[in-house]
Amino acid sequence: MRCAPTAGAALVLCAATAGLLSAQGRPAPPEPRRFASWDEVNVLAHGLLQLGHGLREHVERTQGRLGALERRLAACGAACRGAAPSTAPGPGAAPAPETLRGLQVQLKAQHGRIQQLVHKVAQQQRHLEKQRLRLRQLQAQVRGLPGRGRREARGGRGRAGRLTPLPPRQVGLLTPEEEEAEAESTRGEALPETAPPPDSAAHNASRLHRLPRDCQELFEEGERQSGLFQIQPPGSSPFLVNCKMTSDGGWTVIQRRQDGSVDFNQPWEAYKTGFGDPQGEFWLGLEKVHSITGDGGSRLAVQLQDWDGHAESLQFPMRLGGEDTAYSLQLTAPVASKLGASTLTPDGLSLPFSTWDQDHDLRGDLNCAKSLSGGWWFGTCGHSNLNGQYFRSIPRQRQQRKKGIFWKTWRGRYYPLQATTMLIQPREAAAAS
Known part of the structure; x- marks a missing residue:
């Protein structure tokens, strides 16, 4: 090798x-598997x-x-072809244009392999x-x-999520079949309950066989620490989320921008499944968000920060359709008006999600995701884009600035924001709090 x-x-x-490959040719006694x-x-x-x-x-x-x-070679070939009629090749010499054409064919083949x-x-x-x-x-x-x-030291009701x-x-290098078997064996596992109150025994027993559906359910079960949890919405496989626990309930973080460490100019499939690091910059994934929100309404919280240390926090009701609707974000008329939308139906505004390879925006003459950057519920391109290009300093060119992260009704379309976070919570949690 x-x-x-x-x-x-x-x-x-x-x-x-190389050592592993050379060892494969020699018979060896079977050994217990090492991870x-x-x-x-x-x-x-x-x-x-x-x-x-x-x-x-x-x-x-x-x-x-x-x-x-x-x-x-192309430039030389053109010059040689121009000089060929007036230049007679010497005895035994190959014609220069044919030699160059052969070299160009070889270069094209090499270029294809590269x-x-x-x-x-x-x-x-x-x-x-x-x-x-x-x-x-x-x-x-x-x-x-x-x-x-x-948690166990303080009387600790362990959380299944x-x-x-x-x-x-x-923690080893498993084959895909073994990983699936391990996932099946640990799916739905719960931490042991420590001295639960008598009146909650039946409820805790019912929680042992399933994971929480979202961060709000974890909050209702008594969890107060923010962090990474495993959840399983109805009809979905388990997946990892970042939960933020506040005084008014549990919020599921679905997006975070903070340092430009992750490229958000991704195609449709990446935005559908999710990408990035849930402890840093990431996008949870449209299909996961849809499984969390379901057919019911949710609250969407948007947290914005500029480069001067100022922050803005917005909350509004929303619904998210499935892939058959291009994951359309449905907003009520008052909220859509605040976001800068000018054309509204009596039911509000429905904005499909768009990426550079799947254009669903409301502009018939322009692909907003390709013209700007990232994937977003673009509408007519100019209202907001929290998945745009991350700038560590404000570009001088106006055309470049509008490709950044912006929220028009706060700092304007041509101001690239420093940090953003998006969170969701079931709407019924707001009514209860």
Whole structure:
């Protein structure tokens, strides 16, 4: 096995892989299965990322050199073709234009192979990003262990939605079939109840076999700590959410922008399923949000912050349709008017979600997501976009500024915001509080 010189972590990874491949040819007695430790998994993930980045940089440099060489050959070919009628080739010399055409054919073939390699590298990097997010989620589960001890110390009604740390044997490199089996075996697990009151025994017994449907249900069960929890809305598989517990209930965070660490200019499928880090910048996913809100109404909270330290918080009722409606955000007429919408029906305003590869906005002559950036309920492009490009300083060009994160009715369309957070809560929770 040959290993190209890359970063140090990639060399370590390559040497380890070569050792494993060479050992496959020798018979060995069966050994009990060994699972990787956290450090080994992190080293492996870091090495893979370094290898992917190094390979991509090499491909980009090679592609640039090939492009420059192709341009030079094309220019030379045109000059040679112009000089061919008046220049007689020497005895035994090959015609210059034919030689150049042969080189150009070879360059085009090489260029096609480079493009395929770039595509494969991009696919591998997306896969590695997913694996890194999974590692962070597992680490968050382990970090949740001290919180369990604190709850038990204070009389502690453990919550079925709180992440249960995985035992060490599960933190390994499992096959997809084994991962699914492990997920099935741990799905719906609850932390043990510690001395529950007699009158709540039947209720707690009914909670042992299922996860909470959202952060508000966790709040109603007595959870008061914000953090990462596992929930399972009706008809959905379990998934991880970031809950913010406040005095008026539990809110599910569905979006956060704070430092530009995540690229939000993503296609439709990414916005549908979600992306990013739930402890940092992320988008929960339209399908997950729809499963949480269901057919009932919800409250949407939008928290905005500018670069001068000023903040604004908005709350309004909303409904979110399913994928058959392009996840349309349905707003009442008064709220839609405050957001700057000018054309309203008696029922309010329905805004489909749009991305650069699936245009559903209300502009017939323009793709708002492609013209601006990110995916959003654009309407006519100019009212708001919290998933735009993140700017660490305000661009001078007006055309560039409107591609940023903006909320027109607060700081204007051409002011890129520093941070945003979006949260949802069932509407009935507002009536009860």
